[in-house]
Amino acid sequence: MQQITCSALIKHGSYINGSWQQHDNRFDVVNPSNQQLLAKIASADAADAEQAVLAADQAFAGWSAKPAAERSALLQAWYQLIMQHQDDLARLLTLEQGKPLSEAKGEIGYGAAYIQWFAEEAKRLYGDTIPAPSNDKRIIVQRQPVGVVAAITPWNFPNAMIARKAAAALAAGCTFVVKPAQQTPLSALALAELAHQAGIPPGVFNVVAGTDAKGIGEVLTRHAAVAKFSFTGSTAVGKQLLKQCADGVKRVSMELGGNAPFIVFDDADLDAAVQGLMAAKFRNAGQTCVCANRILVQRSVYQAFADKLAIAMTQLNVADGLTDGSQIGPLIDDKAVAKVTQLQQSALDGGAKLLLGGSRHSTGRQFFQPTLISDVNADMAISKEEIFGPVAALMAFDTEQQAIALANNTEYGLAAYFYSRDIGRVFRVAQALQFGMVGINEGIISNAAAPFGGVKQSGYGREGSKYGLDDYTDIKYLCLGGL
Numbered sequence: 001m002q003q004i005t006c007s008a009l010i011k012h013g014s015y016i017n018g019s020w021q022q023h024d025n026r027f028d029v030v031n032p033s034n035q036q037l038l039a040k041i042a043s044a045d046a047a048d049a050e051q052a053v054l055a056a057d058q059a060f061a062g063w064s065a066k067p068a069a070e071r072s073a074l075l076q077a078w079y080q081l082i083m084q085h086q087d088d089l090a091r092l093l094t095l096e097q098g099k100p101l102s103e104a105k106g107e108i109g110y111g112a113a114y115i116q117w118f119a120e121e122a123k124r125l126y127g128d129t130i131p132a133p134s135n136d137k138r139i140i141v142q143r144q145p146v147g148v149v150a151a152i153t154p155w156n157f158p159n160a161m162i163a164r165k166a167a168a169a170l171a172a173g174c175t176f177v178v179k180p181a182q183q184t185p186l187s188a189l190a191l192a193e194l195a196h197q198a199g200i201p202p203g204v205f206n207v208v209a210g211t212d213a214k215g216i217g218e219v220l221t222r223h224a225a226v227a228k229f230s231f232t233g234s235t236a237v238g239k240q241l242l243k244q245c246a247d248g249v250k251r252v253s254m255e256l257g258g259n260a261p262f263i264v265f266d267d268a269d270l271d272a273a274v275q276g277l278m279a280a281k282f283r284n285a286g287q288t289c290v291c292a293n294r295i296l297v298q299r300s301v302y303q304a305f306a307d308k309l310a311i312a313m314t315q316l317n318v319a320d321g322l323t324d325g326s327q328i329g330p331l332i333d334d335k336a337v338a339k340v341t342q343l344q345q346s347a348l349d350g351g352a353k354l355l356l357g358g359s360r361h362s363t364g365r366q367f368f369q370p371t372l373i374s375d376v377n378a379d380m381a382i383s384k385e386e387i388f389g390p391v392a393a394l395m396a397f398d399t400e401q402q403a404i405a406l407a408n409n410t411e412y413g414l415a416a417y418f419y420s421r422d423i424g425r426v427f428r429v430a431q432a433l434q435f436g437m438v439g440i441n442e443g444i445i446s447n448a449a450a451p452f453g454g455v456k457q458s459g460y461g462r463e464g465s466k467y468g469l470d471d472y473t474d475i476k477y478l479c480l481g482g483l
């Protein structure tokens with residue numbers, strides 16, 4: 001932690017109603033790269049979560065009544081502070097999450113971009129007037145903030161997942177309570193410190209960091225004062241939280257797992273496709289919900305593509321995220337290493353071939369070698385589940401129709417990618433893919449201007465873009481009569 005120049009960013013307890021909480025009960029935050037202890041954080045519990053929800057509820061009237069321009073200015077101030085502290089925030093993120101420093105820096109900029117984006121969008125929360133069926137009436141439509149928003153976020157983007165939910169919520173006039181993942185609370189608490197410094201009023205942005213995910217989650221999904229719940233994480237947990245929200249008929253956004261197909265057609269620029277795949281597969285050591293999971297390659301270019309990919313993968317630098325030039329950091333924990341190992345092994349047991357890597361990396365016990373497997377088929381677990389690790393699994397196909405059928409053969413529907421230079425094929429395939437986001441000749445699709453989200457069991461709701469405020473506002477229809 002000595003590498004962090006601004007010590008005010010290092011916090012050891014939750015941020016509720018503008019104050020920092022203390023508790024005797026503490027939990028460890030550990031560097032996944034070397035298992036060293038980084039900090040001991042006061043563990044908030046369900047009672048703290050309730051306190052945060054009540055604070056957010058109390059703050060709602062004042063925050064939602066502020067002119068949009070004032071909310072916008074406070075969000076801009078938050079954005080500026082985050083960018084001023086980008087280096088420190090990135091180091092903190094790498095220390096607790098493991099991703100290479102360059103990626104962590106990218107994530108801080110990416111998260112901040114949502115705050116900047118929604119600071120602008122706050123001023124554009126337009127309504128409508130609609131022609132009425134008779135002349136003595138007027139139909140006016142306004143958008144109003146839903147109220148208190150509660151969120152639970154994962155460890156793979158400890159900054160950006162919070163920033164993009166909170167930014168939209170605050171811009172719309174909602175107040176916000178988030179429970180970050182237990183593995184990565186430091187980035188969340190640093191964001192709270194900067195929100196505080198930016199002058200965001202007490203109770204508007206709250207962070208509840210604790211180990212009792214279930215207990216805190218019960219409050220955030222069931223409390224009567226919570227109007228909306230937003231989750232990013234695994235599909236299994238998302239389904240459970242959805243059930244909890246159903247009792248109170250909460251508004252819900254779910255950004256759940258993915259199983260992205262990455263299709264390479266025979267007319268593709270193979271070098272560009274390899275480059276796109278390297279970004280789509282190996283970012284954050286493969287631990288993103290939009291990572292390429294099933295790599296489908298047309299048979300006539302299969303071998304050429306595999307050869308080029310193997311060369312690119314051999315050049316990946318596996319190292320502690322703070323080491324200069326690191327490209328692949330550790331996986332988040334031992335459980336993640338076990339999952340990747342097991343998925344890979346069951347594919348090999350089922351007849352797949354190991355072309356590269358295949359085991360832990362000598363850098364440390366949570367590092368996994370960039371691994372390339374060929375001859376994978378659709379029945380293998382590795383084709384059905386999120387790998388969330390640096391394992392590239394190749395499958396061959398013959399026709400465009402077969403590629404589309406294979407790609408859509410999943411319960412998930414978050415991101416998909418394909419490479420082709422045939423304009424007709426580009427439109428046919430883009431339309432046929434059952435996914436919320438499609439990268440066409442592109443491996444990096446996320447940015448604040450674009451709507452991020454999925455279909456099928458990848459969830460619903462869109463984050464970022466001009467659509468991102470919709471999930472945080474209610475449409476109110478005013479019928480003006482007697483004219």
Ligand SMILES: NC(=O)C1=CN([C@@H]2O[C@H](COP(=O)(O)OP(=O)(O)OC[C@H]3O[C@@H](n4cnc5c(N)ncnc54)[C@H](O)[C@@H]3O)[C@@H](O)[C@H]2O)C=CC1
Pocket residue numbers: 152153154155156179180181182213214215216217218232233234235237238240241255256257258288289336339386387388
């Ligand atoms: N869509 C995405 O970006 C993510 C997907 N995943 C997927 O999930 C797999 C497992 O990763 P996990 O960290 O275990 O994901 P997870 O879904 O358990 O964790 C995400 C968040 O949910 C919270 N949580 C867990 N159980 C909860 C409960 N009963 N009530 C309330 N909150 C709860 C966690 O504390 C964390 O904040 C990964 O291998 C990956 O496949 C994981 C993280 C992010």
Ligand SMILES: O=C(O)[C@H](O)CS(=O)(=O)O
Pocket residue numbers: 157160283288289290291445446452
């Ligand atoms: O959830 C997200 O925003 C993405 O997973 C980030 S990235 O992987 O596209 O960078």
